[in-house]
Amino acid sequence: MSASTSSSASTTAPAKRPPVVRFDNLIKSFGDGPRVIDGISLQAEQGDFISLIGPSGCGKSTVLKLMSGLLPLTSGEIVIDGMNPVNAREELFYVFQEPTLMPWLTVQANVEMPLKIRGRPAAERAAAATKALALVGLSERADYYPLQLSGGQKMRVSIARAVSMSPKVLLMDEPFGALDEMTRDHLNEELLAIRQQQAWTAFFVTHSVAEAVFLSNRIIVLSANPGRIHTEVKVNLPYPRTEDTRLSVEYQRLVAEVSRLLRSVERLKTKTAV
Amino acid sequence: MQKKSKIDRFLPVLSGVGLIGLWYLVRALMSEDRLFLLPAPHHILDAFSERGPALWAAAMNTGKGALFGFAGAVFTSFSMALFLSLSPRIRASFYPHLMVLQMTPIIILAPILILWVGAGMKSVVIITFLICFFPMVVNTTQGLVSTDSNLVDFFKMCNATKAQEMRLLRVPAALPYFFTGLRIAATLAPIGAIVGDLYAGSAAGGQGGLGFLTIVYSSQFQMGALFATAIVSCALGFLFVGVVLSFSWWSLHKWHESYRKET
Numbered sequence: 384m385s386a387s388t389s390s391s392a393s394t395t396a397p398a399k400r401p402p403v404v405r406f407d408n409l410i411k412s413f414g415d416g417p418r419v420i421d422g423i424s425l426q427a428e429q430g431d432f433i434s435l436i437g438p439s440g441c442g443k444s445t446v447l448k449l450m451s452g453l454l455p456l457t458s459g460e461i462v463i464d465g466m467n468p469v470n471a472r473e474e475l476f477y478v479f480q481e482p483t484l485m486p487w488l489t490v491q492a493n494v495e496m497p498l499k500i501r502g503r504p505a506a507e508r509a510a511a512a513t514k515a516l517a518l519v520g521l522s523e524r525a526d527y528y529p530l531q532l533s534g535g536q537k538m539r540v541s542i543a544r545a546v547s548m549s550p551k552v553l554l555m556d557e558p559f560g561a562l563d564e565m566t567r568d569h570l571n572e573e574l575l576a577i578r579q580q581q582a583w584t585a586f587f588v589t590h591s592v593a594e595a596v597f598l599s600n601r602i603i604v605l606s607a608n609p610g611r612i613h614t615e616v617k618v619n620l621p622y623p624r625t626e627d628t629r630l631s632v633e634y635q636r637l638v639a640e641v642s643r644l645l646r647s648v649e650r651l652k653t654k655t656a657v
Numbered sequence: 658m659q660k661k662s663k664i665d666r667f668l669p670v671l672s673g674v675g676l677i678g679l680w681y682l683v684r685a686l687m688s689e690d691r692l693f694l695l696p697a698p699h700h701i702l703d704a705f706s707e708r709g710p711a712l713w714a715a716a717m718n719t720g721k722g723a724l725f726g727f728a729g730a731v732f733t734s735f736s737m738a739l740f741l742s743l744s745p746r747i748r749a750s751f752y753p754h755l756m757v758l759q760m761t762p763i764i765i766l767a768p769i770l771i772l773w774v775g776a777g778m779k780s781v782v783i784i785t786f787l788i789c790f791f792p793m794v795v796n797t798t799q800g801l802v803s804t805d806s807n808l809v810d811f812f813k814m815c816n817a818t819k820a821q822e823m824r825l826l827r828v829p830a831a832l833p834y835f836f837t838g839l840r841i842a843a844t845l846a847p848i849g850a851i852v853g854d855l856y857a858g859s860a861a862g863g864q865g866g867l868g869f870l871t872i873v874y875s876s877q878f879q880m881g882a883l884f885a886t887a888i889v890s891c892a893l894g895f896l897f898v899g900v901v902l903s904f905s906w907w908s909l910h911k912w913h914e915s916y917r918k919e920t
Contacts, residue, residue, distance in 0.1 A: 501816070
């Protein structure tokens with residue numbers, strides 16, 4: 384896949400940093416069922432923004448669940464910052480498909496919750512939450528309840544909650560899937576703007592080719608039944624990316640290419656299914 | 658929660674006046690020898706002024722019984738729900754027994770209770786407790802186990818302990834369910850205390866409640882006083898439900914859908 388496979392993760396090589404995330408031949412099946420994920424290997428370097436895209440049933444959300452330790456692996460290995468997924472939880476944060484806010488807490492208290500669970504003092508929590516809410520432009524809504532927010536604003540709170548932890552690895556499972564296109568484009572830009580300030584490595588599951596191309600430096604196209612890596616597409620569009628990026632020829636070409644790949648994977652799926 | 662216009666507020670008053678008119682009309686049509694069966698509203702008012710102290714004392718006793726039984730049920734059912742929510746296996750073990758308790762008419766237990774603790778306040782409190790307990794434990798348990806699974810995953814991702822998950826997530830998420838149970842129990846508590854008083858009450862030491870008073874008045878054919886007792890019981894019910902509804906509003910209105918203002 385990439386040329387960086389020479390660096391081993393088990394020993395700390397002083398010349399080259401070990402990958403932040405390493406997948407080693409992941410296999411996942413539920414019970415006695417067929418393999419949902421079949422032999423995915425991958426390495427992510429510090430600062431990679433990796434989008435996982437593929438037909439439904441390709442196990443892209445399952446990959447995130449495995450990375451967070453919410454699901455156990457059938458075989459293979461996931462190493463995150465030198466640790467197994469459960470031990471690496473301090474280093475990673477999961478942004479769910481739904482905003483997953485606690486409706487009985489204010490926006491501020493929602494953002495503070497992960498720090499509260501970790502027993503950090505109130506002053507530190509408040510400062511981190513205030514800063515994170517400023518990043519997503521919701522400082523003025525700190526005392527609101529989720530009920531009073533729009534769908535886009537709720538998702539912003541969810542992202543603020545994630546970035547307030549300054550995670551090393553950020554897992555996002557179609558966070559903008561339920562939003563209208565305008566809001567989604569806007570949040571994509573905001574997400575990249577936040578990334579300028581925080582050096583997390585991102586794994587981003589999406590159905591939207593345009594979103595994947597806009598955000599990522601690497602797009603992994605997965606095939607379904609069982610989930611395997613079909614192709615990896617490198618996106619060499621320079622960061623920071625803005626509204627103008629979407630108008631560039633290279634962006635348009637990449638969207639077309641990934642769309643074509645996705646269609647061929649879909650055809651493959653129909654063939655195997657029949 | 659829709660806004661009521663001034664006319665809408667006035668309508669129940671208007672229909673109430675109409676009903677009282679109808680009441681007098683029915684009395685006017687009744688034969689002389691049967692009139693004692695339906696006292697006129699002003700006779701009931703007379704009964705209030707004559708029997709005021711007795712009604713007040715009985716209402717206080719019933720209120721006390723209802724309150725103690727209700728409070729005991731709230732506390733016990735909440736602890737029980739916390740325990741039941743821990744695992745499906747625990748629920749499978751204990752739910753059938755709770756059902757048995759619920760299906761047994763409490764009145765049947767009254768003689769047993771009288772033999773155990775004696776007639777009077779103790780029996781009344783226990784009967785109220787038994788009536789209030791079931792809806793509360795069922796609703797609260799339901800609330801504690803139907804937490805949004807994404808939020809449970811979120812807490813796992815944050816490495817929350819089981820105690821944190823319970824305190825910071827499951828208990829607050831269960832509040833709307835808890836209040837549903839509380840509301841049902843609040844309507845049942847005064848009824849439970851009155852029924853308990855009817856069957857297991859005692860006037861000894863001035864412990865008689867509204868149920869006991871009903872027995873006395875009915876044996877004396879005091880129709881006005883019986884109606885007055887019914888009105889006092891009704892007021893007691895409103896008081897209980899009113900307090901619970903205010904408390905429910907106070908803790909939920911800021912964030913829960915059910916209190917969302919229609920705009």
